Amino acid sequence: MGDFNSILHVEDKIVGSQVQETELRDFKQCLLDTRLPELKTVGRNYTWTNVHTYSSIDKALVNAMWLQSWTHLECSILDPRFSDHSHLCVTIEARENIGPKPFRFFNYLAGHPEFMQTMENNWKSQRQASSMNEVWRKIKTLKQPMRGLSNHDFQGIQYRVTIIRTQLKVLQEQMRYIRDDNQVKQYQMEKNLKTQLEKWRNIEESATK
Structure with missing residues (x-):
């Protein structure tokens, strides 16, 4: 189960260059030789995209013993969310996803265009530091200016990411x-939402403790 980087049927690809029979021949023959049919899939039609074309190159292959033992199982093609590949999932036993999500601090302000100027102005407004204690106090006074930058341009980052993810999930x-x-x-709308999500995920992923 995974990315075989090849399609089996002409209808496994839309948009882009026309599929030629020679592109299918080797993979088809390989599956015939190894006697590995493709497991029935449910969910999305295509498993991979480079934004310009869409194809089904991710597959779950099984043998005769599998088919006899697990006749009821199917391979679910999950929504890709932010990835260019859709994950494949064969559920044998349902498990609960428990446990709280970890707290994350977003260290995005260093990339703000006014970050260095705000730092410099606030630092110079304080008296000259002559000890580590005074350095600590000067750093502490930066809290409010940094909060102001954050509230002005980056307020509600988690909310924005959540909203875009929800829109992408629904689509x-x-x-x-x-x-x-x-x-x-629909695929163009998906592309636009992924672009927006990338912007805010880059901010999210800059988080550090």
Whole structure:
């Protein structure tokens, strides 16, 4: 189960260059030789995109013993969210996802265009530091100016990320059932949401303790 970087059928790819039979021949013959059919899939139609084309190159392959022992199982093609690949999932036993999410501090202010100037102005406004205790006090006074920058341009980062993720999730759920010309429009909307999510995820991922 994974990325085989090859498709089996012409309909496994949309948008981009036309699929040639020679592109399918080797992979098809390989599966015939190894007697590994593709496990039935549910969910999205395509498992990978480079934003310009969409294809099903991620697959779950099984043998005859698997088919006899696990006749009821299917491979779910999950929503890719921020990735260019959709994860594949074969659920044998359901498990609860428990435990709180860890607290994260977003260290994004260093990239703010006014960060250095704000630091310099506030530092110079204080008296000259002659001891580590006074240095600590000068650093402490930076709290309010930094909070001001954060509230002005970056307020509600977690909320923004959550909203965009939710919009992307809803759109990708709808895309599971699209079979007409509207799918190209939906994929463009997906691309735009991923671009927005990348912007705010980059801020989120700059967090440090």
